[in-house]
Amino acid sequence: MADALVFDVGGTNLRAGRYSFATQQLVSISRKDTPNAWNTPSDVLPFEQLYKEMTLLSKELFEYDEPEVVTIGFPGPITPSGELLSTPTIWGERFKGSSSIIPRLKSFWPNSNVHVLNDISAAGYLLKDIYPEDFCVISVSSGIGSKLFINGKPYTGVMGRGGEIGHWVTDDSQEAPICDCGGKGHLGGICSGRGVLGFAKTQSMSNHADYQKSYVGKIHPDCQDILNETLVTAYLKGDAWTVSVIDKTARQLARAIALIHTTTGIELFIIIGGFSTALGETYRRSVADLAATFCWNLGQNWDEMVKIGPEGTEIGLAGAGRFSETVRKAIYENK
Numbered sequence: 257m258a259d260a261l262v263f264d265v266g267g268t269n270l271r272a273g274r275y276s277f278a279t280q281q282l283v284s285i286s287r288k289d290t291p292n293a294w295n296t297p298s299d300v301l302p303f304e305q306l307y308k309e310m311t312l313l314s315k316e317l318f319e320y321d322e323p324e325v326v327t328i329g330f331p332g333p334i335t336p337s338g339e340l341l342s343t344p345t346i347w348g349e350r351f352k353g354s355s356s357i358i359p360r361l362k363s364f365w366p367n368s369n370v371h372v373l374n375d376i377s378a379a380g381y382l383l384k385d386i387y388p389e390d391f392c393v394i395s396v397s398s399g400i401g402s403k404l405f406i407n408g409k410p411y412t413g414v415m416g417r418g419g420e421i422g423h424w425v426t427d428d429s430q431e432a433p434i435c436d437c438g439g440k441g442h443l444g445g446i447c448s449g450r451g452v453l454g455f456a457k458t459q460s461m462s463n464h465a466d467y468q469k470s471y472v473g474k475i476h477p478d479c480q481d482i483l484n485e486t487l488v489t490a491y492l493k494g495d496a497w498t499v500s501v502i503d504k505t506a507r508q509l510a511r512a513i514a515l516i517h518t519t520t521g522i523e524l525f526i527i528i529g530g531f532s533t534a535l536g537e538t539y540r541r542s543v544a545d546l547a548a549t550f551c552w553n554l555g556q557n558w559d560e561m562v563k564i565g566p567e568g569t570e571i572g573l574a575g576a577g578r579f580s581e582t583v584r585k586a587i588y589e590n591k
């Protein structure tokens with residue numbers, strides 16, 4: 257047996273890769289849509305379709321051999337005893353915690369060393385090789401996830417509930433949007449890819465005249481047709497309406513970052529996730545500038561403190577690969 261099978265289970269995309277221990281790189285990658293609450297019939301049991309897709313991807317990547325290590329990055333908090341507490345970006349409110357998910361996942365690869373960890377923790381294992389200092393990684397994609405990496409390891413607390421700023425209430429107004437988890441005014445329901453899309457639709461209805469004049473309004477006269485891709489294009493073109501919409505959501509993310517900084521003293525915030533990396537440098541600068549306005553000035557260089565994760569890299573998969581290396585090393589050291 258050789259190599260690792262790695263998964264990055266996102267709310268929208270399910271990615272799998274074959275990670276070579278010899279070259280410390282991903283040698284092949286396959287993708288599918290994640291079967292989730294929004295695209296799976298309601299009579300299908302949560303995760304059953306996902307298990308099927310994962311085993312199909314496994315067979316694609318390991319047609320003639322078996323993986324030595326399997327590392328699965330899963331979007332949700334996992335307790336130290338292995339209980340998955342929630343997965344709102346996949347199952348919304350239809351699933352509330354289970355201790356059977358992880359044993360079931362492990363059963364699909366009986367001859368491999370299988371590990372399930374939080375998806376943002378997996379990403380952090382790649383970032384820690386790039387950034388040796390303590391940092392906070394924040395993912396802006398279908399939802400919002402975060403992890404503090406202290407001394408090269410994710411810190412999530414004794415119950416594994418840490419690193420979930422996506423479910424912190426930042427808008428307690430009556431009209432605050434509903435998060436995938438069912439909560440109201442959570443950060444993840446506001447500035448994730450899904451959150452921004454929802455906010456853009458609301459904004460377009462509240463000021464339809466400005467919307468119609470915008471780049472997005474011209475592409476999608478009916479605001480219910482707005483796509484994240486169009487928002488990204490419009491933002492990069494500097495479309496005033498879109499920049500204003502996205503900056504309003506970035507403001508809430510910046511508020512959370514300033515709180516984490518003032519609480520922990522963490523000096524490095526790495527934003528990852530498809531939506532944020534697509535928005536790129538302008539978005540990073542906006543978040544950094546806004547973060548500076550949400551706490552006192554002790555001489556922090558916010559422009560240096562906020563970074564956008566490496567572009568064009570499968571951070572979640574590559575990080576799961578790096579984590580697999582530590583697992584493999586531990587196996588050999590204990591033999």
Ligand SMILES: [Zn+2]
Pocket residue numbers: 344422423424435436437438439442444445
């Ligand atoms: Zn939530």
